Amino acid sequence: MRPDRVIAVAKFELLSVVKRWSYLITTFGLPLFLALISGTVLGAQTYFLTQRAAESSSFGLIDEANVVDQSVFEDDGGARVWKVNAIEVELYASLDAAKDDLEAGRIRALYVVEPDYLKTGEVRAVQSDKTPLLSMRGTTVEPVLRSLLRRSLMVDRLDEDVQERVLAPANFVRTRLTPGGDDVVSIDETIDLLVRTTVPLFLGVLLLTALLSASGYLVQTVSTDKESKIVEVLLASVTPEEILAGKLFGLGAAGLVQFAVWSSMVIFVALSASAALASVVAIPWQAIGVAPVLFVLGYLFMGSLMLATAALGANAAESQKLTLGWAMLAVLPLMVMVILLDEPHGFLGQLMTWIPFTSPLTVILRLAVDSAGIAWWEVIGSMLVLILSTWVAIRIGARLFRVGFLLTGSRPSLAELWRQAR
Amino acid sequence: MPVPAIVTVTVIWSLAASPDRLPLVAILAFRGVSKRFGGQVALDGVTLEVSQGEVFGLMGPNGAGKTTLIRIGLDILRADEGEVSLFAAPLDRTTLDRTAYLPEERGVYRRAKVRELLSYLGRLKGLKSANAREAAAHWLGRVGLSHVAEQRVESLSKGMTQKVQIAACLMSDPELCVLDEPFSGLDPVNVALVKDLIEERRASGLTTLLSTHLMHQVEALCDRVALIHRGRVVVYGDLEEIRRRYSPHEVVVWTSMDLVELGVDAIRDANGSWRVSLPHAETAAGYLNELIRSGVLIDRYEPLVARMDDIFVNLVSGGAE
Numbered sequence: 001m002r003p004d005r006v007i008a009v010a011k012f013e014l015l016s017v018v019k020r021w022s023y024l025i026t027t028f029g030l031p032l033f034l035a036l037i038s039g040t041v042l043g044a045q046t047y048f049l050t051q052r053a054a055e056s057s058s059f060g061l062i063d064e065a066n067v068v069d070q071s072v073f074e075d076d077g078g079a080r081v082w083k084v085n086a087i088e089v090e091l092y093a094s095l096d097a098a099k100d101d102l103e104a105g106r107i108r109a110l111y112v113v114e115p116d117y118l119k120t121g122e123v124r125a126v127q128s129d130k131t132p133l134l135s136m137r138g139t140t141v142e143p144v145l146r147s148l149l150r151r152s153l154m155v156d157r158l159d160e161d162v163q164e165r166v167l168a169p170a171n172f173v174r175t176r177l178t179p180g181g182d183d184v185v186s187i188d189e190t191i192d193l194l195v196r197t198t199v200p201l202f203l204g205v206l207l208l209t210a211l212l213s214a215s216g217y218l219v220q221t222v223s224t225d226k227e228s229k230i231v232e233v234l235l236a237s238v239t240p241e242e243i244l245a246g247k248l249f250g251l252g253a254a255g256l257v258q259f260a261v262w263s264s265m266v267i268f269v270a271l272s273a274s275a276a277l278a279s280v281v282a283i284p285w286q287a288i289g290v291a292p293v294l295f296v297l298g299y300l301f302m303g304s305l306m307l308a309t310a311a312l313g314a315n316a317a318e319s320q321k322l323t324l325g326w327a328m329l330a331v332l333p334l335m336v337m338v339i340l341l342d343e344p345h346g347f348l349g350q351l352m353t354w355i356p357f358t359s360p361l362t363v364i365l366r367l368a369v370d371s372a373g374i375a376w377w378e379v380i381g382s383m384l385v386l387i388l389s390t391w392v393a394i395r396i397g398a399r400l401f402r403v404g405f406l407l408t409g410s411r412p413s414l415a416e417l418w419r420q421a422r
Numbered sequence: 423m424p425v426p427a428i429v430t431v432t433v434i435w436s437l438a439a440s441p442d443r444l445p446l447v448a449i450l451a452f453r454g455v456s457k458r459f460g461g462q463v464a465l466d467g468v469t470l471e472v473s474q475g476e477v478f479g480l481m482g483p484n485g486a487g488k489t490t491l492i493r494i495g496l497d498i499l500r501a502d503e504g505e506v507s508l509f510a511a512p513l514d515r516t517t518l519d520r521t522a523y524l525p526e527e528r529g530v531y532r533r534a535k536v537r538e539l540l541s542y543l544g545r546l547k548g549l550k551s552a553n554a555r556e557a558a559a560h561w562l563g564r565v566g567l568s569h570v571a572e573q574r575v576e577s578l579s580k581g582m583t584q585k586v587q588i589a590a591c592l593m594s595d596p597e598l599c600v601l602d603e604p605f606s607g608l609d610p611v612n613v614a615l616v617k618d619l620i621e622e623r624r625a626s627g628l629t630t631l632l633s634t635h636l637m638h639q640v641e642a643l644c645d646r647v648a649l650i651h652r653g654r655v656v657v658y659g660d661l662e663e664i665r666r667r668y669s670p671h672e673v674v675v676w677t678s679m680d681l682v683e684l685g686v687d688a689i690r691d692a693n694g695s696w697r698v699s700l701p702h703a704e705t706a707a708g709y710l711n712e713l714i715r716s717g718v719l720i721d722r723y724e725p726l727v728a729r730m731d732d733i734f735v736n737l738v739s740g741g742a743e
Contacts, residue, residue: 237543
């Protein structure tokens with residue numbers, strides 16, 4: 001292969017793709033659009049929260065059942081007030097005084113513990129007719145009032161410890177054995193959920209989307225060459241291997257840019273959206289670090305197969321159909337994602353690590369879920385298998401590419417393809 | 423009988439190939455080349471050479487194997503049997519840089535700009551970026567398309583696109599240029615332009631392999647030809663020699679006298695000329711002398727030379743079975 005020809009093909013293909021509106025929109029427009037949507041939603045939330053914070057956070061309470069533990073209320077300028085977090089609950093003696101304050105906007109809502117509360121559990125919530133409809137339910141005070149009522153019902157009836165356990169019956173502490181079997185790793189439930197599902201899933205989907213997107217460009221470019229009949233001119237100047245390599249590198253670079261932009265945006269959003277989360281969530285940096293390498297290797301492997309089979313199609317639609325099988329194989333790890341997340345280093349995970357079609361996504365998932373469970377030689381070994389497979393795929397792909405590229409009319413049988421590709 | 427005076431005698435006489443058209447060095451040579459596609463024989467033991475500095479005509483009916491032969495000669499396809507040499511060496515990518523190809527099925531990137539497309543194709547032929555841009559500008563000027571350099575190919579007419587492709591083919595100044603039906607889709611002005619470019623190449627000592635169905639273009643341009651039929655070479659050699667070989671043993675005589683009355687075995691053509699079958703073993707020159715000695719007043723005298731159209735039709739419609 002002559003590097004100058006490969007570079008010439010790669011440069012032409014890269015520029016052809018990156019100048020397309022569809023590529024620009026997908027690569028830069030889509031993330032910007034999503035950022036815009038996220039920004040708008042976050043901005044709106046912030047606005048409404050600020051508005052709510054500016055509103056009165058005082059509430060009224062009338063205890064007609066005489067069950068509320070009044071020891072928590074303190075004198076505040078003649079009124080009996082319970083302050084918890086940013087909420088103030090004022091205990092009223094008469095309904096009329098409370099209604100006056102509600103009408104005047106001094107309290108946002110009035111809660112009346114009905115006389116037959118012990119039998120019915122009813123607490124009447126009264127709000128002004130000026131209160132917006134959407135804020136009629138689920139105010140932050142209601143959990144506080146529930147807690148107060150629960151505590152009031154237990155006072156002098158149960159020990160304080162028992163009271164605490166009634167209020168918080170179980171605080172789950174999750175642990176998991178390390179592969180060595182002797183250490184115990186403590187995992188917070190929330191973090192566990194995030195690390196074990198969201199992050200790997202997202203990384204995997206991102207990798208797969210970028211892989212299939214770049215491969216899609218390859219199918220498109222082969223179809224264009226065949227349909228425009230320029231293929232003979234190309235083959236009279238450069239070898240099929242040089243065309244194949246040039247297209248792989250050029251469009252791979254376009255795919256890599258896309259992958260980098262998407263990943264950067266995701267990491268940026270994740271880190272900036274929740275600095276607190278980032279400080280406690282173990283971001284799978286190993287998986288993120290290995291992802292570009294696996295993307296490149298996976299892309300070269302899938303790409304060379306896709307190029308060869310796409311060349312056998314008479315047009316873009318037929319080429320898409322022919323390459324669908326490869327895409328399905330690449331998606332396989334997503335189909336068994338539940339098993340992989342549950343047992344990342346089980347038989348299936350280990351097997352799929354060594355199959356070149358599935359290894360990029362599987363290795364990423366295993367690393368992201370539990371990097372300690374996958375041996376370094378498995379990661380390196382899967383890459384070597386991928387490199388070897390890519391080399392074979394390019395060799396066979398280039399021959400099929402030459403045959404397929406020049407094919408017109410009916411598609412030959414597999415035996416005929418094999419004979420000509422030898 | 424008085425000896426008549428000869429008023430005018432025009433003799434068109436080109437039976438022998440001129441010395442400057444003699445083949446020199448084989449640029450592209452096929453020796454016993456065969457190719458099969460499945461059970462179908464595309465080429466069957468083809469042997470022929472294209473020589474330096476000539477315009478070589480490759481003829482044959484549709485499906486005869488011309489394109490397959492060209493593809494094998496340019497390493498696009500591989501032969502099942504036989505040898506191919508280019509510039510006196512086995513096929514090699516380096517030597518292929520000295521060739522260019524205009525396929526019959528024209529192909530361009532329709533969304534690319536004309537200048538970009540030419541520069542790219544030049545780069546594929548090994549030109550440096552700057553040289554490719556320079557050559558693109560030069561050849562666009564040669565084919566009269568400088569004004570469309572920044573336009574997309576899809577905005578050009580069919581004829582203009584065809585000229586862009588011809589420019590792309592010639593821009594690397596290839597020592598061997600393979601043109602498959604280069605005149606299709608061109609108006610007479612542009613046909614003349616392409617013919618001029620081919621003639622220029624010959625004058626510069628560059629070789630052109632011309633595949634065409636237009637026999638009058640073959641007669642006008644080619645030094646040597648090969649006719650392929652059903653994968654085999656049925657005629658191969660010097661154009662004039664072939665025409666002579668397949669010509670009837672006849673001459674055409676323009677005279678105001680009645681040759682039949684003079685006892686000559688002749689037939690009067692619609693245009694007033696006489697078509698005379700030469701006696702066996704008689705040459706056209708010898709028979710001319712005999713007519714003059716017999717007192718025939720001759721205005722014009724021509725040996726009848728077969729047209730390539732006729733040779734083609736005769737051989738393809740059964741003569742070469």
